[in-house]
Every structure is written in structure tokens, then in C-alpha cells.
Amino acid sequence: xxxxxxxxxxxxxxxxxxxxxxxxxxxxxxxxxxxxxxxxxxxxxxxxxxxxxxxxxxxxxxxxxxxxxxxxxxxxxxxxxxxxxxxxxxxxxxxxxxxxxxxxxxxxxxxxxxxxxxxxxxxxxxxxxxxxxxxxxxxxxxxxxxxxxxxxxxxxxxxxxxxxx
Numbered sequence: 001x002x003x004x005x006x007x008x009x010x011x012x013x014x015x016x017x018x019x020x021x022x023x024x025x026x027x028x029x030x031x032x033x034x035x036x037x038x039x040x041x042x043x044x045x046x047x048x049x050x051x052x053x054x055x056x057x058x059x060x061x062x063x064x065x066x067x068x069x070x071x072x073x074x075x076x077x078x079x080x081x082x083x084x085x086x087x088x089x090x091x092x093x094x095x096x097x098x099x100x101x102x103x104x105x106x107x108x109x110x111x112x113x114x115x116x117x118x119x120x121x122x123x124x125x126x127x128x129x130x131x132x133x134x135x136x137x138x139x140x141x142x143x144x145x146x147x148x149x150x151x152x153x154x155x156x157x158x159x160x161x162x163x164x165x
Contacts, residue, residue: 001133002058003030004125007048007074009037009064013087016118017063020085023122027139029129032057038069045070049077058132059125062110063118065089068100071110081128083111083121 004024008017017033024031036045052060060078062071063085071084084101088094094115102112113120123140130136 005060006033009070013063019118020122038073049074061121065097068097
């Protein structure tokens with residue numbers, strides 16, 4: 001099975017990155033977590049991205065806040081899918097990171113999830129890997145059924161609650 005790289009622009013992103021790591025663990029997807037900065041360690045970030053495919057990665061998740069150039073820098077050095085997670089900050093609430101992640105120039109595609117959407121980034125990476133892995137595809141189907149069952153339970157509880165109004 002291919003691995004997923006979870007790359008943070010700063011150690012302060014580790015708490016959010018753990019959401020992605022937990023999700024990858026739930027699906028049995030191997031991963032590596034790294035702190036590599038587009039601005040403070042650009043050579044190391046580029047080298048990691050350039051070697052990621054040969055190292056057995058199938059996708060890269062990049063978490064970064066504020067200027068949030070990490071996903072674009074990584075994507076410019078690999079053909080692997082890169083999923084950007086804009087990280088919220090107190091000054092602009094993550095909107096700056098969302099725009100920096102989503103507004104890649106033509107030719108450097110980066111998928112973007114919601115601000116602080118690390119869990120969805122992991123699920124998207126799993127979906128990408130599941131294109132070539134039937135076991136992961138089945139696990140995703142089970143996950144979808146579980147979500148549908150929880151929604152049906154919530155609806156039934158609501159219907160019971162509002163019956164007597």
C-alpha cells in the first residue's frame with residue numbers, strides 16, 4: 001500500500017495534523033509526518049517532494065497557515081496529488097491560508113479542503129489511494145454506510161422529539 005505524507009509548515013500545526021494522522025490510522029494507511037517550511041527550509045521541502053514518489057508515497061497532505069505556500073511549493077516539485085489544508089490563525093481566521101492554498105497558478109494543481117479540514121484531507125488522500133486498492137475502497141464504502149446510519153438515527157430521534165409539538 002502506498003503511504004501518505006503529512007507535512008506541516010510549522011510545529012504549531014501538529015495538533016491539527018493529528019486529526020489527519022488519526023484518520024489515516026483508522027483506515028490502516030501508512031504515513032510519515034514531517035515539519036518542512038516553504039519559507040524556512042525550502043531546499044528540504046523541495047527535496048522531500050522530489051523524492052516522495054520514489055519513496056512509495058501516493059499523496060501528500062500539506063498543512064500551513066497565513067501565507068500558506070507549502071502545498072504549492074511541494075506540488076511544484078512532484079507529480080503526486082497534493083492536498084492543502086489551510087490552517088486558521090487569529091488574525092484572519094484562516095481566510096488568508098485558504099486563498100493562498102486555493103489560488104495556485106495554472107499548471108500547479110493543489111486540492112484544497114476547508115480551513116482546518118485535516119480529517120477531510122486524509123479522507124481525500126485515502127480516496128486517491130483507493131483508486132488502486134480494493135481494500136481501501138471497501139473501507140471507504142463501510143465508512144460511508146456508517147455516516148448514513150448515524151444520519152438516519154439522528155433523523156429518527158428528531159422525528160420522535162417533534163412528534164408531540
